[in-house]
Amino acid sequence: MINALGIVNFPNNAVKIRGMSDYRTIAAMSFLGRYRIIDFVLSNMVNSGITNIEVMVREQPRSLVEHLGSGTQYNINPKHGGIQMLYPDHQAVSDAYYHDMFLMNENLEVFRGSKRKYVVIAQSYMVCSIDFGDVIKAHEESGADITCVYSESKRGKVSFIGCKMPKIDKYGRIHEINNNVGYDNKINVLTETYVMKRELFLDLIEKSYEISPLFNFIDIIKHHLGTLNVRGYKYEGYLSCVNTLEEYYRINMELLNPEVFAQLFKKEWPIYTKTNDSPPAFYSSTGHAKNCLIANGCIIEGDLQNCILGRGVVVEKGCVIKNALLLPNTYIGPYSHVEYAILDKHARVENQKDIIGSKDKLIYIKRRDRV
Amino acid sequence: MKTEMLAMILAGGRGTRLLDLTNKVAKPAVYYGGKYRIVDFPLSNAANSGIDVIGVLTQYESIQLNAYVSQGARWGLEGRDKGVFVLPPREKDNTTFGVYKGTADAIYQNIDFMDMYDPEYVLILSGDHIYKMNYDKMLDFHKEQNADVTIAGLEVTFEEAKRFGIMNTDANDRIVEFEEKPAHPKNNLASMGIYIFTYKALKKALTLDAANEKSSHDFGKNIIPYMLNNNKKIVAYRFKGYWKDVGTIDSLWQANMDLLDGDNGLNLADETWKIYTEDIPTTPQVIGPKAKIKRSYINQGCVIDGTIENSVLFRDCVVRKGAKVIDSVLFPEVVVEEGAVVKNCIIAEGLVIPKEAEVGDRSEIKLIAKKGQVQKND
Numbered sequence: 001m002i003n004a005l006g007i008v009n010f011p012n013n014a015v016k017i018r019g020m021s022d023y024r025t026i027a028a029m030s031f032l033g034r035y036r037i038i039d040f041v042l043s044n045m046v047n048s049g050i051t052n053i054e055v056m057v058r059e060q061p062r063s064l065v066e067h068l069g070s071g072t073q074y075n076i077n078p079k080h081g082g083i084q085m086l087y088p089d090h091q092a093v094s095d096a097y098y099h100d101m102f103l104m105n106e107n108l109e110v111f112r113g114s115k116r117k118y119v120v121i122a123q124s125y126m127v128c129s130i131d132f133g134d135v136i137k138a139h140e141e142s143g144a145d146i147t148c149v150y151s152e153s154k155r156g157k158v159s160f161i162g163c164k165m166p167k168i169d170k171y172g173r174i175h176e177i178n179n180n181v182g183y184d185n186k187i188n189v190l191t192e193t194y195v196m197k198r199e200l201f202l203d204l205i206e207k208s209y210e211i212s213p214l215f216n217f218i219d220i221i222k223h224h225l226g227t228l229n230v231r232g233y234k235y236e237g238y239l240s241c242v243n244t245l246e247e248y249y250r251i252n253m254e255l256l257n258p259e260v261f262a263q264l265f266k267k268e269w270p271i272y273t274k275t276n277d278s279p280p281a282f283y284s285s286t287g288h289a290k291n292c293l294i295a296n297g298c299i300i301e302g303d304l305q306n307c308i309l310g311r312g313v314v315v316e317k318g319c320v321i322k323n324a325l326l327l328p329n330t331y332i333g334p335y336s337h338v339e340y341a342i343l344d345k346h347a348r349v350e351n352q353k354d355i356i357g358s359k360d361k362l363i364y365i366k367r368r369d370r371v
Numbered sequence: 372m373k374t375e376m377l378a379m380i381l382a383g384g385r386g387t388r389l390l391d392l393t394n395k396v397a398k399p400a401v402y403y404g405g406k407y408r409i410v411d412f413p414l415s416n417a418a419n420s421g422i423d424v425i426g427v428l429t430q431y432e433s434i435q436l437n438a439y440v441s442q443g444a445r446w447g448l449e450g451r452d453k454g455v456f457v458l459p460p461r462e463k464d465n466t467t468f469g470v471y472k473g474t475a476d477a478i479y480q481n482i483d484f485m486d487m488y489d490p491e492y493v494l495i496l497s498g499d500h501i502y503k504m505n506y507d508k509m510l511d512f513h514k515e516q517n518a519d520v521t522i523a524g525l526e527v528t529f530e531e532a533k534r535f536g537i538m539n540t541d542a543n544d545r546i547v548e549f550e551e552k553p554a555h556p557k558n559n560l561a562s563m564g565i566y567i568f569t570y571k572a573l574k575k576a577l578t579l580d581a582a583n584e585k586s587s588h589d590f591g592k593n594i595i596p597y598m599l600n601n602n603k604k605i606v607a608y609r610f611k612g613y614w615k616d617v618g619t620i621d622s623l624w625q626a627n628m629d630l631l632d633g634d635n636g637l638n639l640a641d642e643t644w645k646i647y648t649e650d651i652p653t654t655p656q657v658i659g660p661k662a663k664i665k666r667s668y669i670n671q672g673c674v675i676d677g678t679i680e681n682s683v684l685f686r687d688c689v690v691r692k693g694a695k696v697i698d699s700v701l702f703p704e705v706v707v708e709e710g711a712v713v714k715n716c717i718i719a720e721g722l723v724i725p726k727e728a729e730v731g732d733r734s735e736i737k738l739i740a741k742k743g744q745v746q747k748n749d
Contacts, residue, residue, distance in 0.1 A: 034654075261657065265654050275650040277648070280406050280670035280683075281656060281670075282668050283666060283668075283669065288664070290658065290660055290661075291659060294658060294669075295656075299640070308655075312640075
């Protein structure tokens with residue numbers, strides 16, 4: 001166990017996944033068939049020994065509340081820790097004022113009431129496997145006021161657009177933080193994970209409105225770069241940021257590559273999620289799958305290539321499905337043809353229909369829609 | 372605390388004919404169906420039937436079984452005045468320590484437990500049968516019939532009837548005679564080992580039976596015949612559907628293969644009657660570019676790049692490129708290395724089938740349960 005309160009932050013409101021965001025927050029989106037995106041940050045916290053976790057929810061809480069429950073699926077025992085969702089008590093003046101710092105202010109009492117020495121603030125839409133214990137250790141050793149986790153990316157022109165790029169000097173100190181607008185491929189990008197003493201965190205919240213009520217959390221950090229010792233901690237493992245529909249698709253697909261998969265999933269670092277008690281996947285004598293990730297409860301009677309299937313997906317006889325994401329409980333009727341598509345939950349493709357997108361033009365089918 | 376009907380699951384048997392599979396675990400804890408342990412079936416059935424209190428009577432090699440069933444939350448059985456309670460034999464005042472001497476004795480030794488919940492009815496189940504059943508409907512039937520005992524029965528062929536307890540019934544399905552494994556069966560209605568007793572009648576019969584030194588303290592051999600002789604009303608409740616007692620390696624294999632028939636009557640995918648089990652975090656199953664899968668049942672966490680036909684694979688199995696798994700059951704974390712061939716086998720948890728090895732043939736179902744049982748084929 002480590003002496004830290006875990007806080008799961010949400011992406012700022014400019015980040016929307018076309019189509020899918022209409023139904024749920026990014027944190028609650030289905031990922032790799034059997035997970036929700038938030039499972040990664042929560043499992044990282046639990047595996048690191050953090051047992052008290054606050055999940056900040058900006059909007060659309062239903063899907064998230066349903067998924068998180070009491071947190072026992074993350075191995076959190078409510079008597080010795082817990083997982084709690086934080087909402088605002090008041091409405092913000094307008095959308096521009098409704099950001100993470102606003103929600104932190106609204107829940108100041110929760111952070112005051114904690115007995116933990118540190119806070120670990122991490123982002124729900126960043127997919128990685130990181131030991132926060134290592135970050136806290138580095139934080140203690142460096143004597144930093146705030147430690148920001150960052151990682152090196154080679155795909156800054158297409159990925160991590162809008163994410164924060166720190167400028168770090170040779171002593172590891174951060175002097176400047178800028179937005180990634182896609183100029184360079186090789187960039188340093190913040191995972192938006194921060195470690196600091198809880199007292200300092202309270203102080204930042206309390207003074208934030210004096211600086212500006214329009215400043216979100218990262219703006220506040222930037223504001224203090226000159227006065228506080230803000231340092232970088234380099235994370236070396238797998239990292240991706242689910243911030244557009246194209247990235248959502250690409251990240252799911254890149255994990256079909258066993259080498260990439262092995263960077264994210266490690267035996268001693270389990271990723272927890274809510275069980276659905278579905279039976280194993282069933283392949284009939286006409287079913288066929290190649291290069292796929294498949295969740296339990298699926299019934300496969302058609303032909304699958306480079307696909308990711310969520311729980312309870314049914315693929316009927318004679319179908320050909322390639323390069324597609326089939327979210328939980330989608331149905332593909334007999335002799336249909338689907339390529340380069342994302343089918344949201346419970347979508348149905350009835351008999352002998354074709355949905356053919358291309359690499360550059362993905363087709364998204366909305367939740368519960370029938371084709 | 373009062374509960375209308377509590378369930379007692381008899382889970383003490385070894386299941387000797389399951390050979391090495393039950394060296395260290397009792398039969399109810401044996402794996403089945405790619406994901407489950409056999410005891411998940413009566414536990415899930417009971418939970419789905421609205422039964423809140425379940426005693427599990429364990430005896431033979433019960434460490435794994437006790438640890439497994441004591442986590443009632445798996446079946447949604449945690450909560451106030453609810454739970455799964457593990458009941459192994461124990462020392463009592465004024466007696467020497469005694470193991471459970473028979474099915475009836477096991478229940479008799481736990482009268483105190485049952486009294487705590489003051490039940491009207493007690494459901495007695497066996498921990499080693501695979502089926503789905505709504506015990507609440509059976510209780511309705513028991514009440515309608517105003518019976519002292521209701522026994523669930525399944526129609527079998529007259530040949531099979533020789534292996535079962537057979538219920539000879541009148542026109543109204545009242546049981547007039549009960550024969551254990553008759554050489555010349557008069558009827559084909561087999562007892563499924565599922566009983567609902569009106570508790571008062573059960574307690575009386577058990578107490579008398581316990582005092583009888585000649586009794587073998589068995590429900591089928593002693594309690595039911597005794598109650599019939601005393602004109603108690605015992606009725607048969609006819610069950611239609613999938614039911615399997617997996618006593619042998621062959622029948623365990625066959626029960627797994629039954630799942631590959633789309634319509635086998637068990638329907639594990641039925642959302643309204645889920646079978647619950649242990650939740651172990653694993654990744655989704657990974658199907659590689661060289662994989663060929665036909666007519667199989669594969670659990671999460673498996674990594675498949677070989678050929679799988681007519682097989683059932685538990686979680687986290689690895690089948691490498693060029694390997695073949697045919698007509699087989701792989702328990703969790705089995706690894707089949709490149710080029711190895713597995714045919715007609717049940718492979719126990721965590722075993723590795725080395726490169727190019729060939730295991731099993733057409734003639735019989737082979738159990739591979741020990742490390743080093745399969746040698747490298749040079």
